[in-house]
Amino acid sequence: MESVSGPKSVLEIRGLTRRFGGLTAVDRFDVDVNEGEIVSLVGPNGAGKTTVFNLISGVLRPTAGSVRLLGRELVGLPAHRITHQGVARTFQNIRVFPQLTVRENILLGTHHWTRSGMLGSVTFWPSTLRAERAAQAEVHTAIDLFRERLEARLDDPAFSLSYANRRRTEMARALAARPKLLLLDEPAAGMNPYERIEVAGLIRSMRDRGLTIFLIEHHMPLVMEISDRVVVMDHGVKIAEGLPKEVHSNPRVVEAYLGRRAASA
Ligand SMILES: Nc1ncnc2c1ncn2[C@@H]1O[C@H](COP(=O)(O)OP(=O)(O)O)[C@@H](O)[C@H]1O
Ligand SMILES: [Mg+2]
CATH class of the missing domain: 3.40.50.300 (P-loop containing nucleotide triphosphate hydrolases)
Structure with missing residues (x-):
């Protein structure tokens, strides 16, 4: 056949x-x-x-x-x-949260699969911790491709980044959504x-x-x-x-x- x-x-x-x-x-x-x-x-x-x-x-x-x-x-x-x-996306006119750090912006991309949002924080504590840890690990996976550009900036607010680095942060956030x-x-x-x-x-x-x-x-x-x-x-x-x-x-x-x-x- x-x-x-x-x-x-x-x-x-x-x-x-x-x-x-x-x-x-x-x-x-x-x-x-x-x-x-x-x-x-x-x-x-x-x-x-x-x-x-x-x-x-x-x-x-x-x-x-x-x-x-x-x-x-x-x-x-x-x-x-x-x-x-x-489905993850980036926007023509970049959408990162200027007051959040690079790490926090990227973490936002993980929220739909970690369930560490509102519900997570009022339910079972260890599972919330596990989800938190998984999300933090994902930030490092997500920036893998951008390591040279973003690693040193992870704890800087997004507003302090160059235009190109804001675009990279947005891409890393999209990747963090898996x-x-x-x-x-x-x-x-x-x-x-x-x-x-x-x-x-x-x-x-x-x-x-x-x-x-x-x-x-x-x-x-x-x-x-x-x-x-x-x-x-x-x-x-x-x-x-x-x-x-x-x-x-x-x-x-x-x-x-x-x-x-x-x-x-
Ligand atoms: N939310 C909206 N309300 C009204 N018109 C819109 C809206 N979004 C896009 N348009 C119009 O639809 C057309 C296509 O826009 P867009 O998809 O942004 O084009 P491109 O991305 O190819 O430059 C344009 O004429 C634009 O003005
Ligand atoms: Mg367009």
Whole structure:
């Protein structure tokens, strides 16, 4: 008997649609991200990329469509349940708590699996301690990739960090959630060329450790270098999908970028 087992789908999006009043920010969008892949979502500003991430992570509810994680429907679940199912993300405009230390920010990523929140602290004490210890250990695992950058800063407040280190802290927090799917929204935005190369290396290391990554990035050389596949959006619609070199030379893609740039010039 022939057994053809295709790639295992981690994320399966079908017909995803989100309207804001008269604007259709995401329009019948389909995508698959398979286990161990790095898939990039690119497109001009306002294309609907961040909205796709907000719909996956439960920040927004779709008008229509389906989002499945390892076969399980996420649409309709509140954001914290989606985190618990295994989706972690970073934000285009960094979201770290400035007054908390790097360690505390990263610990926040562990809360959904340690249960060391409110309930934990009023129930059985030893299990709370165990959870606390597990969470602290996870901080060290999570910063493993960022050790040179963050280890010496663990007890510093996040506001005192450089921009790049705040981005690293946010990524470490996402890793501390032990996700099955990691959503990165422009992780290299605002970074210098040297830091961008480092980010590319980090993303690759995360994948090599078994993570599946869905990435929004508009720095094209980085996208071309690290992506297994690239999905291109414009005006909420998927206009191209394929290997990096295929989409790079796709006339619709070139037009979406150049057309918009010319219009804004
Ligand atoms: N919460 C919201 N309310 C109203 N309009 C929104 C909201 N979020 C995004 N939009 C609009 O949806 C479109 C897509 O935005 P976004 O997903 O942020 O694009 P991208 O990330 O590709 O730059 C834009 O026109 C934006 O103004
Ligand atoms: Mg965006």
